[in-house]
Amino acid sequence: MTAMLRIVSAGPGSTVQDGGRHGYLRYGVTGAGPMDPFAHALANRALGNAPGSAAIEVSLAGMEVSAEDGPVTVSIAGGAFQVTLDGQAMPSAAVMRLEPGGKLKLRAGAAGMWSYLAIAGGFELPQVLGSSATHTRTGMGGLDGRMLQPGDRLAIGAAAGEIATGRIVAPLLERPAETIRVLLGPQDDYFSADQIAVFLAGPWTISPRGDRMACFLEGPRLSHQLGFNIPSDGVAMGAIQVPGEGLPIVLMADRQSTGGYPKIATVIGADLGRLAQARPGTRLAFRAVSHAEAVQARAAEQGFLSREITIEPLIRNRFSSEFLFGLNLVDGWVDARARE
């Protein structure tokens, strides 16, 4: 019998996301995919899954899941969520074995907006245009194109071999958002040099209006020197458009494929997750970098993901200070091995 993952409880905003729906932007189809691509890839890699495998993107509203019809091995990575496995506190980035009837609970923790729950064996989901990424605005992908809700059951494929459990060692997950790196353009010439300086310095505050489509910024109002209407052109994830009212909007995973406002800059790939994990109220500034620097930052992330991911066993009498820091609740940690 195939094991299932049951959603016991789920606040709004959690969806299934794979690496994204690629190849159909030219037909107006949004790529969707994870808000924090690095954390999504890391959760998968910790289980030996391909980096773009489907995982659950858990929102700040939290989720509780349970295994049915067999044990499952899951991993989580992303924001510093509060995580409990059968009532015992776990690190916010970890690989865990969930016994049948066992319960894994994720709640908002010290920091971060999204946590990724990947599964050994992968989720068995129908593909729409080659992907299981959920895009709720068009009702596409995932589970009936919608957010996950209590009572949903997700079928799991057969997992291959034994998988080490424990804390995922990934210092790259600690990513303060005070400075977000950008490449200027593609329409930075719509803004005078002093307006670009204002844009970079900010400071910007992340508005609570944001969702998977866009991150809205509050701060100084920018003015355009060449108007604010352009013939619609392609929009990359991280594009920062400036509509007529002058407040920048960073377009994220669920953005439309094209747009008609000038884009002053684009967040570099390595800082997309950093921005996505920043909560409303976070203050930030931008720093313009060169293409070479952006590629270098991307290479550092990819290099980390392509090496063996270190999983540190959760052993009570041999904990390290990193292990303690990885816990959100120091008084509730668990000796996973002693329970076997």
Next chain:
Amino acid sequence: MNGAPATPPLFLDAGEAALVVEFGRTVDADISDRVLALDAALAAAAPEGLRELVPTYRSLMIHYDPLQLDRAKLIALVEQHLHAPVARKTAAALWTVPCCYELPHGEDLAEMAGLLGLPAAEAARLHAAARYRVYMYGFSPGFTYLGGLPEALAISRRTKPRPPHDSKAILVGGGLSAIASFPMPTGWYVVGRTPERLYAPDRASAFLFEPGDSLRFEPIDTATFAALEARAESGEIVARRQTP
């Protein structure tokens, strides 16, 4: 192609993993031809690391993995193609798309015609008599932007969006026409509705038109609309495709 040498395009970064090749700043069939020629050339000989191509009115967005495909090499490759333009692999098709301008489908036709000082029937006749060019998709899956709207129908978009229209709405606004695949609020005028599905993931071809194709609308009455819609929903393609 006319004799005058074309202006070289601009190469603009949209982050480190997307390059915009911009041929101009206006909506223009010659510029669109250059965008689509480059799109076809790169698709025919895609280098390692090229991810996705997005042609729009006046530029081509090239999504790529900069760890596999060096930016300078990509630009050199694009320049090479610009000097040796390649024809489209498939010739541009002419599509005949059924459109019902009658109520309840052409909800805003009378309003728009009134603002333009035309009888509603004349506005519908003009809209159906025109030959359109598929410039690009955008906005939502299958949302098709069409150039070639008659001057007499050029109207600004509404200052405030109207309530959501049905799927498959034929729109006019901002000097363009468009076909919307998903219901949504819009600043455009809903002049009619097509029974054809512009986005059908269950069909072998989820999308019908390619940018660069030509298109005209064929007026149908509400009874024909209902009959064609039933056939379209069962998987049939009810728009007709001709190749030159």
